[in-house]
Amino acid sequence: MQKYIPNRKCVGCQEVKPKNQLLRIAKNDRGVFIDEKQRLPGRGAYLCKKAECLHLAKKKKGLERSLKVTIPKEFYDLLDKFFAENYKN
Ligand SMILES: [Zn+2]
Structure with a gap:
């Protein structure tokens, strides 16, 4: 099945x-995390595995709105790096 x-x-x-x-992307009381295995507790937001969507999410503050939290610049830097290394397109 x-x-x-x-x-x-x-x-x-x-x-x-x-x-x-x-x-x-998961948010819980310990912070905001890239949740590749989709197993972390807390609220989740989702992104296509494309740099374009990360760019759009940044521009429209999609993560902030979905997770109801301020996303630090450091986390976006981390995401940029993660996308560049893992999702080549
Ligand atoms: Zn997308």
């Missing part, structure tokens, strides 16, 4: 996709 995969919306381009095709 096929496993059911729920859909989530990218906070960059706003497209809805199966969540296993997206990168989860």
